[in-house]
Amino acid sequence: MKHFKFIAIMFIFFIGLLGMFSTTNVNAANTNDHYLANIKKKGTLVMGTSPDYPPYEFLGNKDGQNEVEGADVQLGQKIAKDMGVKLQVKSMGFDSLLVGLQTNKVDMVIAGLNKTPQRAKSVSFSNSYYKSGTGLIINKDDKNKIKDYHDLKGKAVGAQVGSVQYDSIKKLSGVSTKGMENANDLIMALKSNKISAVAMDQSVAQAYANHNSGIVTIPSGLHSGDSDNNIAFSKGANSLVQSANKTITNLQKDNQYTNKFIPTAINEMPNNKNQSTVNSMWQYKDFFISGIENTILISVISVIFGIILGVIFALMRLSHNWLLHAVAVCYIEFIRGTPQLVQIMFVYFGLGAVVNVPALTAGIVAISINSGAYVAEIIRSGITSISVGQNEAALSLGLSSKQSMRYIVLPQAFKNIWPALGNELVTLIKDSSLASVIGVGELMYQMRAVQADTYKGVAPIAIIMVIYFIITFTISRMMKYFEGKFNHGTND
Known part of the structure; x- marks a missing residue:
């Protein structure tokens, strides 16, 4: 009977996930005739791109801030101008662009993208704006x-x-x-x-x-x-395709993309060819500082919510209530059984299609959920390591089960699992780098920005390796210090 209930819970869980995506697709289909009107109403056209493809799109350094530039960005600005709206550029991995388009994270994709029969099944394409060899x-x-x-x-x-x-x-x-x-x-x-x-x-x-x-x-x-570069839009967004095609036709009359946009982009590209590695890296210190700030922000918030989720689901899994136990098992096993990178993309593109979630928030949510599953198992092992006799003694002294868990069992359990929690925090800091795939400006993302801007591949990698080591080593020493305090208090 218990196995049947567990299977039923798992079935409902997966049906819920599928239903979520079905709802998203239906909503997208119902708005096909209003794409251009909706863009004009909100006043912003969101362009998705992968800024590692100069001179089409690349990250430039303006006043210490990284900004996407390039011939494709100039094309996007022209299309937005002709629509009477402003252009907003979102950066993400190349393989995430069409997913972002299908989940309404972006309104169009311009990234040196080529039209293929396979892609045409999922998205709509504009006319070719440039033929590349x-x-x-x-x-x-x-x-x-x-x-x-x-x-x-x-x-x-x-x-x-x-x-x-x-x-x-x-x-x-x-x-x-x-x-x-x-x-x-x-x-x-x-x-x-x-x-x-x-x-x-x-x-x-x-x-x-x-x-x-x-x-x-x-x-x-x-x-x-050789291939034609095209702009991708959501499937059936004919009004946007037609508007973009008008802009492309006007630009092709005097070959503006080739004769103006590309030369302008090449001039905007920084030239660090003869500059020393030390000098070029020092110029981008603000990039690394920004990456450190976002990495620490993600890690601190995620570890707090991870511990909260861990405690809740650990107690649920230890509960004698079959429903609470089944829900906790589903959560823990599912999260631990799927890659964290996939979870981050699911929260941002999947859940984000229903509720518009910023990339940073989506990264924090996904990492917190992932950490919660592992912390739950760590806490569960800590609770089960406490002698049953201590709980019985607490109950005999008049404490309730909740009071016994709160004042007797959990404090001792946390002392036992402190080293494991420290390891989880260190792992979480390193895993925050996965959030770069959805455009979160943490250390890995900033490293890519510096690579694209300086054309130096190894130096930025070496720098963030040192930064990650300093952060994790400092955390490890702090956790070791408090562990010693706990042990000292016990010995006293």
Whole structure:
């Protein structure tokens, strides 16, 4: 009977999740005819992009703040202007952009995106605003060895996952394809000889080569990698597509995107090629400080709510009430059985489609929920480690069960599990980096911003490694200090 009840609770739980998404999709479908009117009503057009693709989109440094710039941003501003609204740019991972569009986090996606039959099933595309070719980036030392794609046989070639170039390289016989999400990671892999070449958009390839010593760009010879760049909108958002197409048609009359937007973007790109690593990193100290602030903010709030959730669900799991016990087991096992990155994306894109949740709030909520499941098990083990006799003694002295748990059992349990809670806090601080996938400006996100702005791949990584170590080492020493206080008090 107990097993049947448990299965029933799990079934209801998953049906609830599916129902949530069904509601979201229905609501989206019912507003298809009012997209442009809704944009004009709110006065803002939200553009989603992945700012690691210069000169189309990249993070620039203005007055100590990172700001998304590039040819695609200029295009977005022109489209918004023609609609009579302001443009707001949201940064997120390339593979999260279409999800953000489908869950109404953004109104359009401009990110050097190519229209494919698979993508067209989920979103609507504008007309092409720019036709791009494919270039190869290679190390200067290989200039005489690699002339085009014919010389790649037997070698490893990198490309951004989901790009047309990635699909083209995969079709080459005898070539090993290495896919990565971030263009900066591809450049680092090339310079460290992990791969022999990088295939990417010709303009992007030239931008990286111009700002990185030791690498050059050559024609790929891959005409199958040439592609049209399109703007993506929610499926059925015909009014937005038509408005964007009008802007694109006007821009194409004098080829403004190629002759104006791209040259302007290239001029905006910082040139740190001949600058020392120390000087270039020091200029971005405000980025790292901002990342530290957000990382600590996420960690502190998440650990507080994690402990609160942990106590609640630990007591629920120890409860003799089958319903409370089943709910706690479902929560703990489900959260511990799914990746935290997926949970963060679910809260932001999934629940956020029903209730508009800012990225920082979504990150805190998801990390708190995740931490709560692990803390619940830690607390449960601490409670069960306390002798049953102590609880019985408390009851014999006239204390109620709640008073016994509050004043006798929990204080001793927390003393026993203090080291485990310290480990959970350290893990939580490091896991806060996963929130960067939804655009939260913590340390990992700021590292990406510095990489994109300086074209230096390893130095920003080394800096945040040191920062994470300082934070976690300090926390570990503090937890050790209080642990000693607890033990000293017990010995007294």
